[in-house]
Amino acid sequence: MTFIEDQPIIFITLVSLGLTLIVTLIYKFTTNQTVIKASKEEMKRIREELKANKGNNEKLMELNKRSLELSMEQMKHSFKPMIITFLPVILVFAWMRKYFSDSKVILNFGFNIPKMGDNTGLGWIGIYILTSLVFSFILRKLLKVE
DSSP states (O other): OOHHHHOHHHHHHHHHHHHHHHHHHHHHHHSOHHHHHHHHHHHHHHHHHHHHTTTOHHHHHHHHHHHHHHHHHHHHHHHHHHHHHHHHHHHHHHHHHHHSOTTOOSEEOSSOOTTSTTOOEEOHHHHHHHHHHHHHHHHHHHTTOO
16 A cells, blocks of 8 residues: 555645645746735725725726726736646646546545535545645745735
8 A cells, every 4th residue: 555545635735735835936936026015905905995986986987997907917927827837737636636536535524515416525636625725825924925
């Protein structure tokens, strides 16, 4: 027996941590964090102005236009790291599919989830998504990534 077969939850969690760390570092070093932070702060200010100007349609249209421009700018900044990380992520997922069946429950809840059929837990992809969300949140805070 291998570690992958004996401890699948630990293995998937470690892969998730490693891949999330790599993606976060690539994102941090391939984006201008100062520009992204300023853009997020301006988006926050715009949201507050939108709430304050609910009756003024002209002002709302102007704020929505600026919000859309900022969203497009943020998307441009995140495009480069997304392209860089796409291939490694796809390769890791293909490699993990080799070891784990898509329908195999690895983390059993012990009860049925309504409207989910006989599925009583999470497979490898569910565990990966759950752990990567947690790791992403923690790593972004620790590494000060916007």
